Structures are given as C-alpha cells and as structure tokens.
Amino acid sequence: xxxxxxxxxxxIQPGDTLASALYRDGVRVFSRSFKYHRPRGLYCLxxxxxxxxxxxxxxxxxxACMCAAKDGQKVSRQNAWPSVDRDALNVIDKFHPLMPxxxxxxxxxxPKFAWPMAEGVIRRVAxxxxxxxxxxxxxxxxxxxxxxxxxxxxxxxxxxxxxAAADAGKxxxxxxxxxxxxxxxxxxxxxxxxNGLAATAAxxxxxELNPGTSAIxxxxxxxxxxxxxxxxxxxxxxxxxxxxGGMEMHRIFVSNDLPGIFMGRGAxxxxxxxxxxxxxxxxxxxxxxxxVEHAKTLAAxxxxxxxxxxGPGVDASxxxxxxxxxxxxxxxxxxxxxxxxxxxxxxSTEEIACDxxxxxxxxxxxxxxxxLAYDLPCVLAGDAAIPGTTLDEAAKQGTEAGAAAAxxxxxxxxxxxxxxxKCGTAGYVCLCEDVSVKExxxxxxxxxxxxxxxxxxxxxxxxxCQGRLCADQLRAxxxxxxxxxxxxxxxxxxxxxxxxxxxxxxxxxxxRHHIERHTPLHQKHxxxxxxxxxxxxxxxxxxYGDMQAxxxxxxxxxxxxDVGTLGKFLLAGxxxxxxxxxxxxxxxxxxxxxxxxxxxxxxxxxxxxxxxxVCALEGGAFYCTVTTSGAERLESWMLDWREAWGLDVFxxxxxxxxxxxxxxxxxxxxxxxxxCDDPIDKESFPYLxxxxxxxxxxxxxxxxxxxxxxxxYELHFPAxxxxxxxxxxxxxxxxxxxxxxxxxxQRLLRLEKGHIIISQDTDFETTPWKVSMDWAVKxxxxxxxxxxxxxxxxxxxxxxxxxxxxxxxxxxxxxEGSIVTxxxxxxxxxxxxxxxxxxxxxxGLAWVTTEFAKAGGTISIxxxxxxxxxxxxxxPEGVKLRA
Amino acid sequence: xxxxxxxxxxxxxxxxxxxxxxxxxxxxxxDAPDExxxxxxxxxxxxxxxxxxxxxxxxxxxxxxxxxxxxxTNIVLAQPGEEYTEGSA
Ligand code: FES
Numbered sequence: 001x002x003x004x005x006x007x008x009x010x011x012i013q014p015g016d017t018l019a020s021a022l023y024r025d026g027v028r029v030f031s032r033s034f035k036y037h038r039p040r041g042l043y044c045l046x047x048x049x050x051x052x053x054x055x056x057x058x059x060x061x062x063x064a065c066m067c068a069a070k071d072g073q074k075v076s077r078q079n080a081w082p083s084v085d086r087d088a089l090n091v092i093d094k095f096h097p098l099m100p101x102x103x104x105x106x107x108x109x110x111p112k113f114a115w116p117m118a119e120g121v122i123r124r125v126a127x128x129x130x131x132x133x134x135x136x137x138x139x140x141x142x143x144x145x146x147x148x149x150x151x152x153x154x155x156x157x158x159x160x161x162x163x164a165a166a167d168a169g170k171x172x173x174x175x176x177x178x179x180x181x182x183x184x185x186x187x188x189x190x191x192x193x194x195n196g197l198a199a200t201a202a203x204x205x206x207x208e209l210n211p212g213t214s215a216i217x218x219x220x221x222x223x224x225x226x227x228x229x230x231x232x233x234x235x236x237x238x239x240x241x242x243x244x245g246g247m248e249m250h251r252i253f254v255s256n257d258l259p260g261i262f263m264g265r266g267a268x269x270x271x272x273x274x275x276x277x278x279x280x281x282x283x284x285x286x287x288x289x290x291x292v293e294h295a296k297t298l299a300a301x302x303x304x305x306x307x308x309x310x311g312p313g314v315d316a317s318x319x320x321x322x323x324x325x326x327x328x329x330x331x332x333x334x335x336x337x338x339x340x341x342x343x344x345x346x347x348s349t350e351e352i353a354c355d356x357x358x359x360x361x362x363x364x365x366x367x368x369x370x371x372l373a374y375d376l377p378c379v380l381a382g383d384a385a386i387p388g389t390t391l392d393e394a395a396k397q398g399t400e401a402g403a404a405a406a407x408x409x410x411x412x413x414x415x416x417x418x419x420x421x422k423c424g425t426a427g428y429v430c431l432c433e434d435v436s437v438k439e440x441x442x443x444x445x446x447x448x449x450x451x452x453x454x455x456x457x458x459x460x461x462x463x464x465c466q467g468r469l470c471a472d473q474l475r476a477x478x479x480x481x482x483x484x485x486x487x488x489x490x491x492x493x494x495x496x497x498x499x500x501x502x503x504x505x506x507x508x509x510x511x512r513h514h515i516e517r518h519t520p521l522h523q524k525h526x527x528x529x530x531x532x533x534x535x536x537x538x539x540x541x542x543x544y545g546d547m548q549a550x551x552x553x554x555x556x557x558x559x560x561x562d563v564g565t566l567g568k569f570l571l572a573g574x575x576x577x578x579x580x581x582x583x584x585x586x587x588x589x590x591x592x593x594x595x596x597x598x599x600x601x602x603x604x605x606x607x608x609x610x611x612x613x614v615c616a617l618e619g620g621a622f623y624c625t626v627t628t629s630g631a632e633r634l635e636s637w638m639l640d641w642r643e644a645w646g647l648d649v650f651x652x653x654x655x656x657x658x659x660x661x662x663x664x665x666x667x668x669x670x671x672x673x674x675x676c677d678d679p680i681d682k683e684s685f686p687y688l689x690x691x692x693x694x695x696x697x698x699x700x701x702x703x704x705x706x707x708x709x710x711x712x713y714e715l716h717f718p719a720x721x722x723x724x725x726x727x728x729x730x731x732x733x734x735x736x737x738x739x740x741x742x743x744x745x746q747r748l749l750r751l752e753k754g755h756i757i758i759s760q761d762t763d764f765e766t767t768p769w770k771v772s773m774d775w776a777v778k779x780x781x782x783x784x785x786x787x788x789x790x791x792x793x794x795x796x797x798x799x800x801x802x803x804x805x806x807x808x809x810x811x812x813x814x815x816e817g818s819i820v821t822x823x824x825x826x827x828x829x830x831x832x833x834x835x836x837x838x839x840x841x842x843x844g845l846a847w848v849t850t851e852f853a854k855a856g857g858t859i860s861i862x863x864x865x866x867x868x869x870x871x872x873x874x875x876p877e878g879v880k881l882r883a
Numbered sequence: 884x885x886x887x888x889x890x891x892x893x894x895x896x897x898x899x900x901x902x903x904x905x906x907x908x909x910x911x912x913x914d915a916p917d918e919x920x921x922x923x924x925x926x927x928x929x930x931x932x933x934x935x936x937x938x939x940x941x942x943x944x945x946x947x948x949x950x951x952x953x954x955x956t957n958i959v960l961a962q963p964g965e966e967y968t969e970g971s972a
Contacts, residue, residue: 220957640904
C-alpha cells in the first residue's frame with residue numbers, strides 16, 4: 001500500500017496518517033510559512049498548528065497529521081515555488097524589515113498607485129494552495145441527532161463520563177476526532193486506560209461511539225455541529241460533556257519554528273502511536289511530569305535522548321543521558337534543528353547538539369468548545385478542566401461529569417480562572433502568519449494595546465490555527481508590556497465557530513435537500529417527452545416539444561393542460577364570509593352559489609402577492625385557488641390572519657389531494673360532452689360559473705375561466721383519478737387532434753389576452769392601481785388586508801403603470817427585461833414579451849411611466865417602436881371565452 | 884445558527900421545522916392616523932431582548948405558535964400557551 005507524493009510512491013502502514021507515512025519516508029519540511037516562506041515541519045500532530053497543510057487529491061489545506069493515509073492518495077505540499085524543499089520565495093525572509101507588522105495596512109497606502117501592483121505580487125506568492133476550480137462539490141447530507149447526553153472527546157474523561165451517563169439510563173452519543181479512541185496516544189498507561197474504557201463503552205447498548213467526528217461549533221439550544229467525511233451532524237442533546245482535553249502551550253524562543261521542533265505530545269504520538277523513529281538525538285523539555293514519559297517513548301523508539309531539561313518540580317531521574325533544570329532559550333540551525341541553547345536554573349547557558357526538540361510545555365485546556373458553550377447546559381471533564389490532571393483524576397472527573405449530565409443538572413461552563421502566563425522574549429508567536437514577539441511589542445508601542453486590536457493589526461490568531469497556539473501568548477506579551485493594564489489588554493478575543501476548518505460543502509450540507517413536488521400526472525408528461533421547469537417547489541411542464549403546435553391546438557381546436565399545481569383551498573365555518581371579505585380586496589359576500597370571482601391577494605402594504613379565483617359552493621363553503629408558487633405561503637398567511645381576527649373558519653389545503661386539468665379551445669365543450677352527460681351548454685353553464693359535473697364517471701368541480709382566452713373548463717377532482725381522466729380526455733379529443741400544452745404555450749396564450757402573471761409582471765411594490773385593476777378592489781368595504789396602505793397610495797398617481805404593447809408585424813421580438821424609452825429617456829422595462837402567432841406580431845407587457853402609459857401611445861423598446869394597447873389584443877370583447 | 888425548540892401538541896420540536904412569522908403586533912385600526920399606519924406597515928421594533936413572536940410549523944403541524952423569546956440568547960421564555968411575566972425563567 002502506498003500514496004503518491006509529489007510524483008513518487010511512499011509506502012504506508014496500517015494506522016498511518018499522511019504525516020507519519022511521509023515523516024517515516026524522510027520528509028521533514030511539510031510546508032513553507034505564509035509570509036516569509038520559512039521551512040516548517042511537523043509540530044503538534046494534533047491538528048492544531050498550520051505546519052502540515054498539504055493538498056490531497058486536489059483538496060487544499062488538509063492537515064496531514066489528521067488525515068488517515070489511504071492507498072493511492074495523491075499528496076503534494078503547497079505554497080512554495082519551485083518546491084517546498086527549495087523555495088525561491090524564501091528570499092522574502094531576508095527582507096523582514098520591508099514587511100513590518102501591520103504590513104497590509106501600511107504598504108501601498110503611499111504612493112497610492114503602488115498598491116494594485118503590490119497586491120498583484122502578494123496575491124501570487126501568498127495564499128495557501130490552489131483550489132481546483134473544476135472540482136465537483138460533493139453532496140453532504142445533513143443529519144439531525146437527538147441523544148440525551150453528548151460527550152465530546154473519547155479520552156479517559158470522556159469515556160468515563162459516557163459510561164456514567166449510560167449507567168444512569170441515558171442514551172449517550174460520544175464523538176471523537178480520531179478514527180478510533182486514543183488513536184494519537186502512545187502506548188502506556190493512558191492508552192491502556194482508554195482501550196479498557198472503550199471496550200466497556202462499546203459493550204454498552206446505551207452508548208454510541210462515533211469516531212472520525214469533529215465538533216466544530218456549539219450553539220444555543222444546545223445544538224452541536226459536528227462533521228464527518230460524509231455528513232454534517234446537527235446534534236441536539238439535553239446535556240453536553242466536553243472532554244476535548246488540553247494541549248501543551250506553544251513555547252517561544254529564538255528560531256522556535258525550525259523543523260525538528262515538536263510539541264511533546266506530538267513527538268510522542270509520532271514515536272509511540274505510529275512507530276516512527278523521530279530523530280537521532282533528542283532534547284526533551286519537560287515542564288510537566290507527563291513530558292518525562294514522552295522522553296521515555298522517544299528513547300524506546302530508538303532516538304537517543306541527549307538531555308531532559310526539566311521545569312520546576314519535575315523529576316526526570318534516570319531518563320535520558322543528562323537531566324538539566326532550566327529552560328530552552330534558543331534553537332540553532334538554518335533549515336532544520338541542529339542544537340538548542342539551554343539556560344540552566346543556575347543562570348548559565350549551554351548548547352546541546354540535537355536534531356529533535358520535544359517541548360513538553362505546561363498543559364493549557366482546549367477552551368475553543370467550552371467558550372462557545374458558555375451559558376449552556378454543559379459540563380467540562382478531564383484535563384480540559386484541570387491542566388495536568390492525572391489519569392485517575394480525569395476518570396473521576398469524567399464519571400462525575402457524566403452523572404451530572406445524566407441528572408440534567410444545570411451545570412454551566414465557567415470560564416477558568418486565568419493563570420499567570422509564561423512567554424518567551426524572542427521568536428515566533430504566530431506560526432501561521434510569521435509574527436515575532438518583537439513585532440507584537442512594536443505594535444503595542446504603536447498603540448494597539450487590547451487583544452482585539454492587536455489581533456487585527458498583527459494578524460496573530462487569524463491564521464489557520466485560529467489562535468490555538470498563539471492566543472494565550474499574544475495576551476501574555478500584552479500583559480508583560482503593560483502590566484498596569486493587564487486586565488484590559490488581555491481580555492480574550494471573541495471566539496467563533498468553526499473551531500476546526502471545514503469545507504464549504506460541509507457548511508452547505510443539506511442545501512440540496514430539495515423538495516420536488518409532482519402532480520399525479522407527472523410521469524404521464526415525461527412519457528410524452530415533456531420538458532420541465534421549477535415553479536416554487538413544483539416541477540411543471542414547460543413544453544411537449546413543439547410549443548407552436550400546442551398553442552395552435554388551443555386557439556383553433558382544443559388543448560389540455562395539467563394545472564394540478566394550483567393552490568386549492570376549501571374554506572368553511574360560521575365566519576367564512578367575514579374571513580374572505582377581509583382576505584380579498586373584492587366583494588365576496590354577494591357571491592351566489594355557483595358563481596365565482598377573480599380575486600387578488602394583497603399584503604398589508606397593499607402589494608399584490610397572489611391571484612386566483614373564489615367559488616361560492618352550495619351550503620356556504622368556498623373553494624379558492626391560488627397560484628402554484630403561492631400555495632404554501634398563502635396557507636400559513638390565511639391561518640395567521642384567522643388567528644389575528646379570531647374568526648371561526650376552517651382552511652383545508654386540498655392542493656395535493658385534488659388534481660386539476662384545464663380543457664381549452666373552441667372544441668372544449670364538444671370534447672367534454674363526449675365524457676359527460678350533465679348539461680354544459682352555454683345557457684346552463686355560462687362563463688364565470690362553476691358546476692359539479694361527472695366527467696368520465698368522476699365527480700368534478702368544473703370552473704369556467706378564461707386565462708388563455710378560449711372556451712375552457714377547469715376540472716378539479718380527486719388526485720387518484722388523474723391518470724384515467726387525462727387518458728380519457730386525450731382519447732376523446734383525438735378527433736380534433738387535441739394537444740396537451742405546457743407553460744410556454746400558456747404564457748403566450750395569456751399574453752395575447754393581456755393577463756398578468758403575479759411576480760413575473762409584478763414586483764414588490766405593485767399595487768392594484770399600478771396594474772389597472774381598480775375593479776378588483778372595493779375600498780368601501782369596512783376592512784381588508786392592504787386597505788390601510790391602498791387608501792393612502794390612492795392619494796397620488798403611481799409613478800409607473802403596467803401596460804400591454806404590440807409591435808408591427810415583421811419586427812423582432814424584444815427580450816424580456818428590455819428597456820423602454822420615450823423620447824430618448826428611460827421610461828420603463830418589459831416584463832413579458834412573445835411573438836403572437838395569431839396576430840403575427842410581437843406582444844407583451846411593460847412598465848411605463850404613468851404619464852406615457854396611455855392606450856394608443858407609442859413607446860420605444862430597444863429602439864423599436866411599439867404601441868400601447870387597451871387591454872387584450874386577441875379577442876378584446878371576450879366573445880370566445882364566453883362561447 | 885440559532886437553535887431552540889417550540890412546544891407543539893406533538894412535543895418540543897426544533898426550530899428548523901418552523902418558519903418565522905415576525906413580531907406579534909397589535910392590529911392596525913382601520914381609522915388609524917397616517918403616522919400610526921405608516922409605523923405599522925413599514926416599521927418593526929426589531930428588539931434586542933424579550934420579544935413575543937409567531938412561528939409557523941411549516942414542516943410539521945402546520946399551525947401557528949406564539950412564543951416569548953429573548954432574541955439575544957435565543958432562550959424561549961414562554962412556550963405557546965404559557966404566560967410570560969417579566970423576570971420569570
Ligand atoms: S502537525 Fe498537523 S496540525 Fe500541527
């Protein structure tokens with residue numbers, strides 16, 4: 001098994017991460033730093049530093065130490081030219097003085113013309129990796145989970161907590177970043193303890209272990225956002241135990257960024273957990289007793305431990321060739337570590353040759369998650385709670401935390417008492433952005449004192465590590481410089497999710513969980529070769545392939561369209577008339593059973609939001625239709641008003657339970673008479689009436705409407721009968737060469753009649769006045785939604801008016817959205833435009849400044865003259881639809 | 884990414900199932916003076932604090948619910964049907 005690394009094969013072993021495999025193969029420089037292109041090697045091995053970002057199979061900025069090695073992966077380093085090993089851009093390192101702190105703010109401000117040039121160069125050499133623009137985003141699922149207790153971190157404390165909570169009868173979910181619990185822990189008592197607890201947890205039916213799952217944010221609720229390779233999880237626990245552990249502090253000394261310098265746990269991970277010989281000669285800096293174990297782990301893997309440099313109270317007797325009480329003050333070497341300078345507690349300095357330095361610094365808690373959880377039901381456990389916790393203490397804390405979480409105790413995370421911070425006087429504070437102690441001090445001298453300002457000015461904490469290494473050090477330097485104002489300057493900077501880098505597609509998880517609604521006839525349409533388009537949540541039929549043929553059928557013979565997507569509502573109840581009188585701006589109370597009326601729907605501002613029909617049924621109920629895209633919204637809208645007015649009315653949404661088709665064309669009646677015995681002639685069933693008739697053996701509510709401008713019957717009937725009905729209509733229509741028609745044809749048919757489509761021809765400020773629909777508004781009604789705004793809008797002439805227009809035959813059809821001009825001045829825009837087959841010239845609708853919106857007037861559309869019509873160009877008297 | 888739960892006849896449901904319906908506001912009297920009408924139509928209080936508001940359970944019971952929520956913390960201070968008195972919760 002192997003990976004392909006920059007053109008050569010590198011063998012991998014079971015349990016390898018990319019970092020361990022590459023390191024074993026001899027790779028020492030993993031990246032070049034962001035600003036000065038200094039060589040950088042593995043450092044933390046826990047995903048907390050910027051040093052091991054590589055490109056894997058085209059994905060940039062993957063942390064090599066967190067990515068399990070898989071056979072065949074293509075891995076390359078980034079951010080260097082011509083290569084990471086020989087980076088020509090490293091010359092920038094020689095020009096430190098030219099790139100002072102606050103460089104971005106200072107450079108190029110004077111002279112002004114220089115900045116665009118400088119920006120071009122910076123853009124080329126800066127940045128981390130090149131993303132593949134052709135990369136097809138992966139669909140990530142979003143999953144909701146609802147455990148009783150969520151435990152973050154499967155270490156000793158976390159697993160103990162999970163077991164305690166599960167024993168108390170709770171359903172527990174444990175998540176951990178590693179592909180298995182304790183993955184990164186070297187063999188030893190801790191590893192044994194984790195293995196034992198993991199086995200116990202795995203055997204407990206109440207515990208679900210989720211390895212390979214990173215918590216990236218905690219939100220109110222509480223809700224924890226977590227990611228795996230394939231999913232984004234929204235976890236909604238009742239209580240959370242955060243056992244995300246701690247990490248060693250980043251230690252600052254001269255050249256503290258050289259390859260060969262590791263965090264203590266990092267070196268131990270590489271040597272102990274992944275069986276890599278880290279180096280020939282190591283110096284271990286042991287500020288904690290735990291770090292003495294790291295020295296042993298290194299020695300066991302074949303690295304000579306030349307010296308253990310111990311901090312106060314640490315006992316390293318018998319470990320390593322020498323034990324020196326003191327601290328590291330400088331690292332030697334140019335491209336990699338060659339030695340360290342130790343300042344002994346006696347005050348003398350001494351240089352020790354080595355190629356590895358493991359900095360087992362004081363443990364600081366991982367506060368990223370706890371700080372996001374502030375004020376939420378959350379418990380901390382393990383060495384997150386007390387730095388340097390022993391195994392037994394971690395287990396005890398975990399058990400207590402788990403029991404507390406199970407009991408639902410209102411324990412909240414308290415920010416830990418701040419400890420005195422220790423910080424070196426020279427070296428890199430920030431590995432991500434190459435910021436030195438000197439530069440931070442200089443920024444403070446320039447007046448940037450508070451942590452928030454320092455952060456923005458120096459960019460410390462703003463790089464890929466997001467402050468994991470540097471935030472505390474930044475505050476320490478600020479405190480040291482201005483001790484009198486320590487409290488003010490060292491307030492922690494605001495922390496925001498994600499606490500781990502995530503891919504955009506993970507953030508967008510679930511964005512493509514579309515609801516796609518089909519009418520019961522959808523499959524029928526597809527079989528007939530129909531093309532579809534989105535209309536709200538619906539997939540509607542655009543055309544069956546020949547729009548003109550569909551159109552001609554309706555105008556001259558007969559056609560049928562599936563209008564099952566219309567919003568369909570049955571309204572009933574003692575207050576239904578009162579309710580509809582207030583919902584619609586027109587009159588409803590005088591509508592007799594069997595009659596219907598066109599109705600606008602307005603929002604409170606008087607703007608048209610929908611239109612449809614209202615049918616008065618026998619027995620006092622009403623049947624209302626609204627547009628396809630409006631159904632969802634208008635249901636909640638009507639229910640909202642019902643409660644606001646306290647009216648007793650039922651609103652039954654029949655959109656899905658009823659199918660609807662519209663049979664239209666001069667032969668529509670002839671066709672239906674073949675399928676129906678009820679009288680549907682002009683006298684017994686005139687225009688703007690509805691009847692219950694039986695068609696093809698199915699009881700339908702038939703409505704006579706004229707949207708397309710021909711004799712038409714709209715049939716509403718149970719969805720279960722849709723397919724039979726459709727087939728029967730097509731069969732019966734054969735003698736007139738019936739055609740099913742789609743939206744494309746329907747849009748032309750209605751345009752010839754000057755009928756508007758809400759939201760295509762109207763916008764967010766269209767009142768009925770603007771579309772000349774005064775007839776659809778009865779301002780003398782006591783009240784209706786939108787009245788208050790309309791009576792005020794009525795006081796002035798609307799700025800623009802929607803008008804129908806037509807052009808001379810032979811003129812090109814202007815595009816929808818074209819500009820309207822009058823006398824060379826901009827005067828409006830076209831909302832609908834099509835070539836009319838029956839009239840032989842383009843027709844459409846346009847917004848025109850009211851002053852010029854007079855029937856018979858001339859406007860110019862894209863330079864071509866067009867004349868404004870009255871309302872309908874086709875059958876203006878409406879003889880055909882009343883037939 | 885706000886997250887909280889709203890009580891329905893079918894238990895506490897996550898807010899992701901609901902759509903926001905805005906602040907609860909007194910209805911506009913038909914004869915209200917212009918000032919008042921304009922305020923009502925075009926302005927919202929947009930409170931940073933305790934707010935009474937409406938939610939429609941669009942992916943569930945398809946009913947409206949009125950809750951009291953602190954917009955700064957997203958803590959629900961009164962679920963539907965509960966009385967909210969200042970300082971409670
Ligand atoms: S070594 Fe991989 S993130 Fe630090």
